[in-house]
Amino acid sequence: MLAKFLVAATLAITLTGCVVAVGGKHEFDDESNWQKTQRYNQDQVNQLELDRSLQDIRNLMGAPDFSESFSKDGETVQVLFYRTHHVKSDGKTTKDECTALIFKQNKLVGWGDKAYQYL
Template structure:
């Protein structure tokens, strides 16, 4: 009797471990379904994993992070600069997302070229060069 109970316990633990493994390795996080704190942490973690040699386009970022909190586009001649902002740190719990609560990702013709504070500076420089 005890042997049978132990077998059921072991089987239950094995099934549970298998389900946990599958969820951790194959379940894709959906930022749209997250609470704001979880989404903020998810955005920060995703952006922190980007490397200087990362080849990523705007569609890939949108697929991974969902809709940006803020976005701006600037076009001159045949070059399009787009900066998208994702919230990564809460500054003031007022229900309004501001640029200082976000990390910017700068795209040139749809390709990621910079992120972080450097992205904002480069975007502002591109704005000033056209004036």
Template sequence: MNKYKILILFLAGIVAYFLITFLVLRFYPDDPAQMAWMDREAFNARYIARLNTDGSIKQEYLIGRLGSPDITEAFQHQDQVYQLLYYRTHRKAADGITTTDECTALLFIDRRLTASGDDAVQQYQAVQSDVSRLR
């Protein structure tokens, strides 16, 4: 009987370990503000790659999940607000300065995600150049 008690305790310990691990991962999501810079870049890259750019994601939600952007640009045109948020996803130079070429851009129109990456920058710049020509 002693062997059975040891086996039962061993199995109970394994089950408890996996249950606690599951609960921690489920109810304590990653916080980018608390991450080291390399971990945050990897987290940002993975998270941004999974985003849907159909306008269903609100800016407030994304900032709540990724934290404040590293670089921001914005302008208003015809009652629409265009915002380009840059999140660092890869480091090119260890100089302590974050530049747009080290980031992935996210375009928000009226606070809804509409494009990411190079498409976001191209769309933003196209509308911005149109606005500049009208002035």
């Protein structure tokens, strides 16, 4: 019985060091995928020009994190949300971590919080 206890205690002490060495990505790793995507989206948003087509933006930036579409004053309005900044480390992208790109009749008419608020 004492021999089993000593073997178990020795294994527990030995394996404890292994747990520290094993693991996946951590916040201190160079850069995770969401950070790369966020940086890319920031760079693209900083170079936007009004009147670009919805399809042109989708080709450039890929699928949005969120999207909305509705009719206002007889015009079709589409809003694409792309992650551009970090708010909370919860593993989820939320709209408050995104920049809104506003399209009317498939043309870019504005982006950012103020443009979204004016809808």
